[in-house]
Amino acid sequence: MSAPDLIEPEDGNKDDNLGLYRRATQGGTEWWRVSVGDRPETYRLEHGADDDENGPGTVDIDLVVDAENLRAKLKKWRREGFAIERDAADETDPPTRIAFMPELQRASARMLAAKLREVEKASEAAGQATHNNATTGSVRIGNVDVRCGAPHPLVPRVNPAYLFPARFNDIVADIVENRRVMLIGHTGAGKTSLIEQVAARSQHGVLRSNMNGQTTVGDFVGFWTVKGGETLWVDGVLPTAMREGLWLIVDEIDFAEPSILAALTAVLEPQGRLVLKEKGNEIVAPHPAFRLFATANAVGAMSQFRHLYQGANLMNEAFLDRWRVYLLDYLLPTEETDVLIRTLAPHMTRPLAATLAAIAADCRAAFAREDLSSAFSTRRLLDWAELMLRTGDPERAAGPAIYAKVSPEDAALIRGIIRHHIAPAA
Secondary structure, eight states, X not given: OOXXXXXXXXXXXXXXXXXXXXXXXXXXXXXXXXXXXXXXXXXXEEEEEEETTTBSOOOXXXXXXXXXXXXXXXXXXXXXXXXXXXXXXXXXXHHHHHHHHHHHHHHHHHHHHHHHHHHHHHHXXXXXXXXXXXXXXXXEETTEEEEOOOOOTTOOXXXXXXXXXXXXXXXXXXXXXXXXXEEEOSTTSSHHHHHHHHHHHHTOOEEEEEOOSOOOHHHHHEEEEEETTEEEEEEOHHHHHHHHTOEEEEETGGGOOHHHHHHHHTTOSTTOOEEEGGGTSEEEOOOTTOEEEEEESSSGGGGGGGGGSTTOOOOOHHHHTTSEEEEOOOOOHHHHHHHHHHHHTTTOOHHHHHHHHHHHHHHHHHHHTTSOSSOOOHHHHHHHHHHHHHHSOHHHHHHHHTGGGSOXXXXXXXXXXXXXXXXXXX
């Protein structure tokens, strides 16, 4: 039996090396068995020898090694004449694990190709009307093409300095597919602005409904009122958005009343309809352009921070399972550096921007540790940087941009962080 090439594959998949390695000896067979270790990126090595007269031997060496040590062992065994012979136990699990990712890549490629064909068919169906109408078409956001809407007074303004990191591509794709998207994260992480900037670039009007504890089901769904002696029905934000094809953002949904959540549940399916019971069970069907979003601070993966957001309600899994839920964190320091430069060009230099982004990152880390009671949004950072350029004084600019917005204790801690990065002027 010739020894095969035991060097790890080019794709780095060391699971191809799992199995039983044997070599013949004078009295029998010596072997090593390689299997997956209990901890990530570790491998279990068992050694034994089978005697021709006495039969299979017992394991006399049993150890766990990392990937680098496994590579060294494989080279040593090759020199010593060991050859791989995967046994039945190895055939049931590792090959399945090895084959899963290539199979997934093929399936994913087929699905993307099918979606591309659907988009092409939709464009062809639009025909000459699409060609002649300047308000239709699509815009590329990240690596996703988003169909454009029509001009509307509620279309947000484009922020040219806004960044769409690659991690946002899945969210944008869900918007195109009319999924119900919920964004969770700390205040100031940019949850609402992400949706607004997608809408701004694709020309879709946006309605926002803030669940501040004072929002009633009437505000959300609608109510009857008397005007000029006539009883009139007034649509709430939900039916208004559904009828007009607007994008509705339910901000801080974890503060919403149960009656509002019950009304939402009916329309959480992509083609879900709203029944206005107060209006004789009128059915509101969604406009094709209608999209539904929610933001939250203390839901799912953010539940551990519920004590920081007093009044936030628990969300049951049945409700959450009707959404695609994405955890949004603050921008990375490198990303925030680019935002500062793009927003305040040509005056903001990269060294200045990098220092300010580092200060913001330290403040957010303090907030996560609960040393600070207030978050540090990108909006606050930009305001401080703009005022700093105007005054030439970081401390003077921090007064109205930061210190006056937080408690004296938080102001003192933030001042210490700033001075750690920026030496006071002489």
